[in-house]
Structures are given as C-alpha cells and as structure tokens.
Amino acid sequence: MTEVITSPNAGFCFGVRKAIDLAVEAAKNAEKDEQGRCGIYTCGMLIHNKRVEQDLAGMGIFKVDDLSEAPAGAKIIVRSHGEPKRFYDKAEELGLELMDATCPFVKRIHDLVHSAREEGKNVIIVGDPGHPEVIGISGWCEDEAVILSSVEEAKAYAESRVDAVSETVVVSQTTMRNEVFDEIVRTIDPDGKMDIKNTICNATAERQQGCAETAKKVDAMVVIGDRASSNTKKLYEIASKYCKNTFFVENLSDLSLKEFEKYNRIGVAAGASTPDYAIKEVTSSMSEKFTDEGLTMADFMGEIEKSLRLPKGGELVTGKVHQVTDKEIIVNLGCKKDGIIPLDEISLEEGQTLTELFKEGDEIQAKVLKTDDGDGTILLSKKKLEATEHWEEINRAYENKELIDVEVIRQVNGGVIALYKEVSGFIPLSQLSDRFVEDSSEFVGQTLTVKVSRVDPRRGKAVFSHKAYLNEERQKALEKVWANINVGDIVEGTVMRFTDYGAFVDIGGIDGLLHISEISWGKLKHPKEVLEIGQKINVKILSMNEEKGKISLGLKQTIPEPWTVIDENYSVGQVVEGKVVQIKEYGCFVELEPGLDGLVHISEIKNERVADINEELSVGEKVNAKILEIDKERKRISLSIKETLNMEPAAEEADAAEEEAADEE
Numbered sequence: 195m196t197e198v199i200t201s202p203n204a205g206f207c208f209g210v211r212k213a214i215d216l217a218v219e220a221a222k223n224a225e226k227d228e229q230g231r232c233g234i235y236t237c238g239m240l241i242h243n244k245r246v247e248q249d250l251a252g253m254g255i256f257k258v259d260d261l262s263e264a265p266a267g268a269k270i271i272v273r274s275h276g277e278p279k280r281f282y283d284k285a286e287e288l289g290l291e292l293m294d295a296t297c298p299f300v301k302r303i304h305d306l307v308h309s310a311r312e313e314g315k316n317v318i319i320v321g322d323p324g325h326p327e328v329i330g331i332s333g334w335c336e337d338e339a340v341i342l343s344s345v346e347e348a349k350a351y352a353e354s355r356v357d358a359v360s361e362t363v364v365v366s367q368t369t370m371r372n373e374v375f376d377e378i379v380r381t382i383d384p385d386g387k388m389d390i391k392n393t394i395c396n397a398t399a400e401r402q403q404g405c406a407e408t409a410k411k412v413d414a415m416v417v418i419g420d421r422a423s424s425n426t427k428k429l430y431e432i433a434s435k436y437c438k439n440t441f442f443v444e445n446l447s448d449l450s451l452k453e454f455e456k457y458n459r460i461g462v463a464a465g466a467s468t469p470d471y472a473i474k475e476v477t478s479s480m481s482e483k484f485t486d487e488g489l490t491m492a493d494f495m496g497e498i499e500k501s502l503r504l505p506k507g508g509e510l511v512t513g514k515v516h517q518v519t520d521k522e523i524i525v526n527l528g529c530k531k532d533g534i535i536p537l538d539e540i541s542l543e544e545g546q547t548l549t550e551l552f553k554e555g556d557e558i559q560a561k562v563l564k565t566d567d568g569d570g571t572i573l574l575s576k577k578k579l580e581a582t583e584h585w586e587e588i589n590r591a592y593e594n595k596e597l598i599d600v601e602v603i604r605q606v607n608g609g610v611i612a613l614y615k616e617v618s619g620f621i622p623l624s625q626l627s628d629r630f631v632e633d634s635s636e637f638v639g640q641t642l643t644v645k646v647s648r649v650d651p652r653r654g655k656a657v658f659s660h661k662a663y664l665n666e667e668r669q670k671a672l673e674k675v676w677a678n679i680n681v682g683d684i685v686e687g688t689v690m691r692f693t694d695y696g697a698f699v700d701i702g703g704i705d706g707l708l709h710i711s712e713i714s715w716g717k718l719k720h721p722k723e724v725l726e727i728g729q730k731i732n733v734k735i736l737s738m739n740e741e742k743g744k745i746s747l748g749l750k751q752t753i754p755e756p757w758t759v760i761d762e763n764y765s766v767g768q769v770v771e772g773k774v775v776q777i778k779e780y781g782c783f784v785e786l787e788p789g790l791d792g793l794v795h796i797s798e799i800k801n802e803r804v805a806d807i808n809e810e811l812s813v814g815e816k817v818n819a820k821i822l823e824i825d826k827e828r829k830r831i832s833l834s835i836k837e838t839l840n841m842e843p844a845a846e847e848a849d850a851a852e853e854e855a856a857d858e859e
Contacts, residue, residue, distance in 0.1 A: 196454070198480050199412060200462045202404035205473050207397045207466035209297025210241050212624075213274040214469075216295045220269065221253035230254050234269045237261055237281070238326060240295070241274055241467040242423035245445065261285055269293055275326040276300040278333015279308075283693075298630050300327055303365050303393045304334040310363040311335035315389075318342060318351075320378050321367025325424050328367050345374070348381040359387045368395040369425035369466070371402060371432070398425060398466065405429045405463040409436035412461035414454060416441050418476055419465030426465030433463060446475045454480065504531060505562045505572065508654040510579065515556040518549050525558055531572050535560055539575035561654075577616050578654070584615040585651035592646035600644050600658055602637045610634050612642065612658055619646075619656030628664040671703040676740050684752055689729045697721040699733055699747055706745035708733060713749045715756055715789025756790035757829055764831075766821050769838055774815045777807050784819055784833055792831035794819060799835050 206214065217240060224232035232254035239247055239257060247257060255271070258264050261284050269291045272281075276296040285292050296304075307317045317339040321328040332339045342348045364383070366375045372394055379390055409415045415437040419426030421444060434440040439457065443449050454460055460480060464473045505511050505527065513525040513533060523540070525533040535558075537548065552558065560574035591598050600612035600619065609622040621644065623631055631637075644658035645666075679685060679701070687699035687706065696709040710718055718724065725731070734751040738744075756763075764770065764786070772784035772792065781795040794817075796804050804810055811817070820837035823830075 196457065196480070197459045198462060198477055199408055199459065200473070200477055201401070201408040201464075203397060203401040204404070204418075204462065204464040205466075205468050205470050207297075207395065207401070209274045209299060209395075210466050212297070213240055213271070213295035214246065216293060217250055217255055217271055218253065220271070220293060221250075221255055224254065224269075226254045231256060233265075233267075234271065234293075235264050236271045236273055237264075237277070238273060239422075240271060242426075242465075243420040243467045243469065245420075245472065246467070246469060261288055261290060264288070264290055267291070271295050273326070274300070276304060276330035277326075278330050278337070280333055281330075283695075296330075297368070297395075298632075299368055299393070299395050300330070303331050303368070303391075306363065306365055306391055306393070307331055307335040307339065310389075311338070314361070316340070316362040318362060318364045318382065318388075319367065320364065320375050321370055322424060325367060327369070327424075331365065331367075342378055342382070345377050345381055348378040352382050355382075359383065359385070363389045363391060365391045365393045367424075368393060369398050369428060370394050371428055372399055401425075401463075401466065402429065402432055405432050406436055408461040408463060409433040409440070412437060412459040413457040414439040414441070414459075415461045415463065416443060416449070416476060416480075417463050417465075418443055418445075418472055419468045420444055423465045423467050426468065429463050429465055433461070437461070443476065445472055446479055449476060449479065451479065504565050507562050507565055508652070509562045510559060511562055511574070512557060512559045515552050515554050515558055517554065518552045520548060523548060523552055523558070525560065525574060527572065533560065533562075533572040533574040535574045535576055539563070539573075539577050541577055541580060580616060582651070584617045585649075585656075588614060588617060588619075588646055588656055589649050589651060592649045595645065597643050597645060597663060598658075599641055601641050602639065605635045605638055610637055612644070614656075614658075617656060619658045621658045621660060625657075625659035625661045628661050628668065668703060675702045675704050676738075679735055679738070679745075681735050681738055683735045684732055685735065687731055687733050687747070689725050689727055689731065691727065692721050692725075694720065697725055699731065701733070701745070701747070704743070704745060706733070706735070706747040708747040708749055712736065712747065712751070715750050715753075716785065716787075750789075756787055757826065760790070760824065760826060764821060764824065766824060768821045769818055770821065770833075771816060771818055772833075774811050774813055774817060777811065777813060779807075782807055782811055784817060786831070790831070792819065792821070792833040794833045794835055798822070798833065798837070801836050801839060 226232045234255045235258050272294045274297045317335045319339045319341045322343050323341040415433040417430045430442045513527040516526045517524040521537050523535040527533050561578040563575050564573040600614045602610045602612045604611050612621050642660045643663045644660050645662040647659045648657040685701050687701040690698045690700050698705045699708050732752050733747040736748045737746040772786045775785045776783040783791045785791050818838045819833035819835050822834050823832040
C-alpha cells in the first residue's frame, strides 16, 4: 500500500493567512455593483497564487497593476509582500484608502532598514532583486540598498566594497534559505563586524526543514504551489536535493497519478501561498488512488464502533459510583471503560472530603473531559458540569453584546486560554490587543475585559476578544474627541511620526496632519528641524472631516505672524542678530526669526567695496546687523552689517574711558 506523507508546516503561513482573512472579511462587508465589483483592489497579486487571485475576483476583489488604475476613493489591500514607502505616499496623493495586509515579519524589516538609513548606515538585502518583497524593503531605505542574491554576487561585492563594514546592516528576504543567507554573510563579513539581522521567517525555516526531512524518507516528492512563488521554488530545490523523484505541480491537473504507481512512499510539501484546498485535492486524490480501500474502510468502521462505545469529549454522562477514595471517584458508565473524576475536578467546601459526599452506588452526573480508547480511562469533571450556569452567563453576554472579565491562565498555540469563573475560553493571538502581539506570554496572569465572539456550550467552546473591547473603547474616545473639538480650537497634541510632507500629531486618540507648511512661519526642509517624536505641542485645528477621519492642524498659527507684531519687536536703528539664509549677487538675506528676513545690500556688508559676497559670508553664519528701514506695506527690511562695524571703535573708546576713570579713583 502506498503511503502519502504531508510535510510539516505545508501551506499558508501566518502572514499570508492574515492577508487572505483581511481580504475575505472586507469583501463580505462591502456592497457590490452590477459588475460584481466591491470597490476593493489589490495592487499586484495579493499572494503568489493564481487560484487565490481567481477566488478573490469571484468575491469582487480585482487586481490593478498600478495605483493610478484604481478609481478615486477605492480601497487598496497592501499585499503580504509589502510595498515601498513611495507606494503609501502615492496612495495618499490619489485619495485611496489602504488596507495594510503586509506580513508583520516583513513590516519589521521595513522598520529595520528605514531606521538604519536614517542613522546614515549602509543596507544590504540578501534576496531576489526582482521579488516584490525585496523591492518593498529597498523602498524603505531610499532604494539605496545593495541587493545580493547569490554567493557569486557576494564575492564580487566583497572584492569591490568601499562602504564602512561597521556601518552596514544586513537583512534577508523572509523566504531565503538559511544556508544561502549564512554563506553570503560569511563571504561579505568574515570578521563579523557587520550588524547581521537574520530576518528569515521562522515558519519559512521550519517549512524548509520539514520539506527536507520528508524528502529524505520518501521515494517521490510532490511540491505544490504557484510557479511564480519564490518560497515554493526554494522548497522544490530542497526536495530535489534529497529526493531525485521530485515533481513541481500547481494543482491537481498537473499531477499524473499513473506516474506515482511505482512509488511506495510519497511526500507532499506546499509553499506559503498554497491554499489548504489545493493541498487536500492532491493528497486526497493520491490517497484514493493508492490506498487499499478495504483496509481503510475496515479501519474506518472500527473507529465508528469505538465512538459508539465511548462517550465523546464535552458530553454529559450519568453513571454509578463504583469506588470512592480521598483522591478520586471511579464511575461505572455502562460502557467498555470506567470514568474517573479527580479531586481537582470536584468543587468542595473547606474541610469536606470525597468519602463524606459520595458513596458506592450513588448516581452521579459529570462532563467528559477526555475519552481514551486504549487501556486508560475516561476523564470526567463535576466542575465543568457545574459551569453550566456560567455558560448561560457567557451566552447572554454574547447575545446582548455585553462585556465580561476573564483571567488569562496559560499560553497556547495561536493565542491564550482565559478563564471566566469555571469556564475556559480561547483568545486568538489576533484578538489579544489592538496592536501586533508577537509573544502572548506577556498576558498570562492578567485580567482582561472581553467581548464574546463565539460560544458553543454544547461542545464546551467559547472564543473571546479583548481587541473588540479596546476598539469599542477607542471608538468611544474618538467620538468624544470629535464632539469636543471645533475648527479654530487650540489643543495639546503629541508628535507621533514624521513624513517628508509633515508630521502626525495625536490630539487625544485622533491623529491629525500637521503639514510642513503649517509648522513654522519660515521655510523648512523637514519637520524634524523643529520637532521631535514624543514632543508635546499646542496646535490649532484648521479643518475637520469626520466622515474621512481627517484633521488638518497648524502650529505656526499659535504664535503671531512676525509682520503683525513687527513694531513691538523691531525698530529702525536697532542692532539685531540673525542668520544668513541666502546669498545673491546683489546682497544676502538674513533671517531675524522664522518668517522674517531682511536684506543686506552688497554695499552694506563692509566699509570697503565687496566684489563677491561669498568671500565675506556663508549660509548659516550668524551676523549682527543694524536695521536701516522697515517697509511694512511691502514687508521688507533693509539691514546693514557695516553700520555695526562702525560702532565697534566707539564702543572700544567707551570701554577705555571707563577703565581710565577707574584707575584715577
């Protein structure tokens, strides 16, 4: 009989599944037009799989090759591979709403290279320069990264390198093979001086390792995935290394079942963008073709017989007490195996014992925790039965959309287990917080307020969401903020992040845009010239659009425009300090304060004739100048540097006279 073995971690990875879930949920909640379109698009393929692209089109989600092809106001799903920074800027310019499905592990690489570039460091990306993920990563470090896809390229780079090794950060495409990454790193950094960040996704590494281990012990290997998928191609390379009979298929139609009749053991691996149904199609077809149907049916009937003889987990059962000890109760359930209720599955008051409460022959009802069809027993619980009332409370909370408090008791795969009185429920990792959670262990021991998102008392299952509660609270806070602010108000905010065109400021739960032109009365090249992340500032609300959730802010409006108060601060004849900001052939402009510049004519720079101002002054230099004229109507100030030079001898004579008078005393 031919055996079909599926490699561990085959199919959708965390990032891909997150992208698909986001797309499906968005399509469900969107209204479709007559052509079946729901106003949601992907720029390029959401994931590298044509079947998934066809499925999305069936839901009304279509692909565009460039943002400019999407209609105004459309929603664009940012694919799991991620996009460069310029993509986000262009989307904002075009008025498109982004739904970011970038894999969290890819997003982390974006942050790494962006920070490195801001610190003036060099960036090396190990990966395929034509892959969307690598293009996106490079776009977060101004497209100035060195991209190495092979050891040969690494050797050429090492021989011609001119960059400072200690000022270089190395990252990897998430789907690179570990051995390739390690060899490239050894080639370019033999002394270990570079800042190496192995950003290969753990799931990728585990999938590749599982593929290798499976390929070693089978006669033939089938790798399932789209031929454009980079990580699937790498699985094929790995499988081919250990199994000479390796086949690359996109779906069931590519599979020649007759070809596999001569193999006893067949392994199956699948890329991160391969849907579960594609894997099941292939494995099921091969199982149907090669499995001994009689034996399989007999085994199947045997399992049915066992399920009839033994109660299933979660069922309520009634039996008679067969034996009672201080540690447990043995119950005759009238089937092949006895049930056992351990001491810790029975609620006792202080000082009570099992032997006092239960006697042999008593009828007892309990809930099945675990069914054992081997030599063990059936594990029962009285506590879980008593939890029926608590289930009713949870069910009411679900139906009435009420909140409950739960205690997180332990971490499990994909989330945590939380306890509501005697009832345990599951909180998925994605529902633990309104931020990305990488390690759920930080929540163990905490009491969280949650909404019940799913409940099935009969099967003993409940799913909670702390994120839903946080989102509700945030929405309430946002509504409160919107209700209490108006255009023209001056409010306190916190600088959260910068862009080339301004800064985003949190004004109490809502981020407003402080455009670079509204920061200072003077000219700025970047917001960080006058602002810092985390800085508290007072800003004026310039415009509001609650429907789009957008607020425009102004900082310069909180202080007077310099020309409106010029008489209060400046007068003709006054000597002021300023900074040279511009040099022309006829003179230079000196900034007295942001938004207020004065002209020093070339004839007013020195007592002697000046042929080239650049020989006398430089941009950024601080100078003293005398105000010769203030023209408020034309908003012009005439300054003189040489007038301050003429004053210096008189000042020196005054100082000498004071010293002489002091000596005479």
